Amino acid sequence: MKYKTKNRDWIERYFAAHADERARAKDIYEKMTADGLSINMATVYRNLDRLEEENVLKAYKTAGEDEKFYQYMRPGMDCGSHLHLMCSRCGRIIHMDIGLMNEISEYVINEYGFTIDCGHSVLAGLCRECQMKSEDKKGKMIHA
Amino acid sequence: MKYKTKNRDWIERYFAAHADERARAKDIYEKMTADGLSINMATVYRNLDRLEEENVLKAYKTAGEDEKFYQYMRPGMDCGSHLHLMCSRCGRIIHMDIGLMNEISEYVINEYGFTIDCGHSVLAGLCRECQMKSEDKKGKMIHA
DNA sequence: ATTACAATTGCAAATGAATTGCATATTGAC
DNA sequence: GTCAATATGCAATTCATTTGCAATTGTAAT
Numbered sequence: 001m002k003y004k005t006k007n008r009d010w011i012e013r014y015f016a017a018h019a020d021e022r023a024r025a026k027d028i029y030e031k032m033t034a035d036g037l038s039i040n041m042a043t044v045y046r047n048l049d050r051l052e053e054e055n056v057l058k059a060y061k062t063a064g065e066d067e068k069f070y071q072y073m074r075p076g077m078d079c080g081s082h083l084h085l086m087c088s089r090c091g092r093i094i095h096m097d098i099g100l101m102n103e104i105s106e107y108v109i110n111e112y113g114f115t116i117d118c119g120h121s122v123l124a125g126l127c128r129e130c131q132m133k134s135e136d137k138k139g140k141m142i143h144a
Numbered sequence: 145m146k147y148k149t150k151n152r153d154w155i156e157r158y159f160a161a162h163a164d165e166r167a168r169a170k171d172i173y174e175k176m177t178a179d180g181l182s183i184n185m186a187t188v189y190r191n192l193d194r195l196e197e198e199n200v201l202k203a204y205k206t207a208g209e210d211e212k213f214y215q216y217m218r219p220g221m222d223c224g225s226h227l228h229l230m231c232s233r234c235g236r237i238i239h240m241d242i243g244l245m246n247e248i249s250e251y252v253i254n255e256y257g258f259t260i261d262c263g264h265s266v267l268a269g270l271c272r273e274c275q276m277k278s279e280d281k282k283g284k285m286i287h288a
Numbered sequence: 289a290t291t292a293c294a295a296t297t298g299c300a301a302a303t304g305a306a307t308t309g310c311a312t313a314t315t316g317a318c
Numbered sequence: 319g320t321c322a323a324t325a326t327g328c329a330a331t332t333c334a335t336t337t338g339c340a341a342t343t344g345t346a347a348t
Contacts, residue, residue, distance in 0.1 A: 003315045006299080047301060047325090061205040063212065066306065066335090085258045085265075094256055100248060112238055113272030118268045123227075124264035124323055128257030140334050147295055169334080184298050189335060191296095210306090210336065224338050 007032075007039055008047045011086040012056055014071035058093075060086075060122070079119040083138040086122045089130035093122075151176075151183055152191045156200055159216035163241040166235040189257040202237075204230075204266070230266045233274035237266075 011028055023031075025044045032039045048070055051057040057070045058079070071093050073079070082101065087096040101118070108114045126134070155172055169177075169188045176183045189211070192214055195201040201214045202223070215237050217223070226245065229238040252258045270278070 005325060007326080019212060037325095041305095042307075042328080045324055060207045063204045068207065076259070085178060085252065086258075087258075088261060088264065090213050094258065096173070096252065096256065097257075098248075098251060100244065100251060104242075104244060104248070107242060108229065108269075109265070111242075112229060112240065113275070114231075114238065114267075114269055115275060116229075116267050116269040117232060119294075120232065120265060120268035122268075123258075124266075125252075125258055125260040132261060141237065149296065149344075151297080182298095186299080186336075187297055278339090 002122055007037070007043060009036070010037065011044075011047050012051060015051075015057060015070070018061075018075065019072040019138065020092050020094075022071040022093070024067045024069055026067070030109050081118055083118055084122045085127070086124050087127035090128060092127055094127065096123075151181070151187055153169050154179070154181065155188075157189050159195075159201060159214070160257060161217065162214040164236050164238075166215040166237070168211045169210070172268055182244055196218065225284075227262055228266045229271070230268050231271035231274055233270060233277075238270055238271065 010032060011143055013024070014028065014031060016065060025041065025048055026050070029039065029041055032044075048057065048059070048068075049093050052059050052070065055073055056075075057071050058070050059070050061068050071091075075096065079095065082095055082097045085096050086092070088095075105116050154176060158175060159185050169185065169192055172192070173183065173185055176188075186261065192201065192203070192212075196203045196214065199217055200219075202217050203212050203214050205212050208259070213235060215235075221239065223239065226239055226241045229240050230236070231238075249260050252260055
């Protein structure tokens with residue numbers, strides 16, 4: 001049912017080593033090629049799909065961007081019980097353990113009869129690093 | 145800079161009249177055609193883009209679905225200060241005024257240095273109606 | 289209403305991400 | 319090694335969306 005291949009292995013190791021970054025099919029293709037591997041886009045797509053099914057990766061799309069993004073899921077990580085922060089600038093996803101989660105869930109159920117599915121819930125915004133970068137820019141602009 | 149046209153007018157009125165539903169370009173094309181209007185997909189796309197720019201509509205994409213969805217934004221509605229609930233089944237978006245919002249924002253800033261952008265933040269899950277429907281199904285299955 | 293020009297539209301062609309069919313190559317169990 | 323199952327490359331295809339351009343329509347001034 002499941003062979004171990006050089007390609008899929010490389011891809012999984014790549015994502016594990018860059019656990020807090022996201023990548024597109026194209027990115028993976030380029031990195032593999034740059035790493036001296038010969039691979040085909042179709043294979044990249046097939047392997048990404050596969051790793052997503054196996055819950056090794058998480059995939060998502062956003063309104064502004066045309067391509068699907070993938071990010072590593074730590075083994076055993078339970079995305080069903082915490083919220084996610086996604087940086088609109090760099091795409092990084094932070095898995096947020098939050099004490100408030102129960103309060104939020106209850107509030108939403110009581111007020112709207114809505115049951116939250118944490119695994120697919122994302123709060124968008126700016127991460128610390130990207131925020132600092134944009135503040136740098138502002139600073140420069142003032143002195144320009 | 146901005147002419148009023150029958151097409152864009154129809155589209156805006158359609159979304160306003162179905163404020164709690166979402167629709168794709170294809171849906172709009174079909175409804176307009178069914179309504180006796182002759183319109184071209186390119187025009188539908190151009191008008192949807194335009195209405196999105198004007199903040200009449202909000203657009204989004206999700207990982208599982210290939211097409212962009214649009215939903216009406218009530219005029220003057222400030223999506224920058226409340227969270228959004230999106231039903232994974234029917235796509236409906238609920239604008240949720242929540243007292244907890246400040247607490248959540250503060251928590252996330254303090255713990256992660258992350259600044260939430262409410263306008264693009266979506267909690268996924270099941271709305272009351274869709275939940276009842278799936279419970280119906282379960283009931284039927286038990287008695288089947 | 290006629291003119292004049294900018295904005296809008298239709299049509300067909302182009303783009304670009306993702307998928308698929310099929311022949312060939314690779315994998316792992318024996 | 320042999321063999322069946324799985325994975326891959328390649329080329330062709332699909333499908334949503336975009337674009338160039340000529341024709342049409344909307345608006346305001348005459």
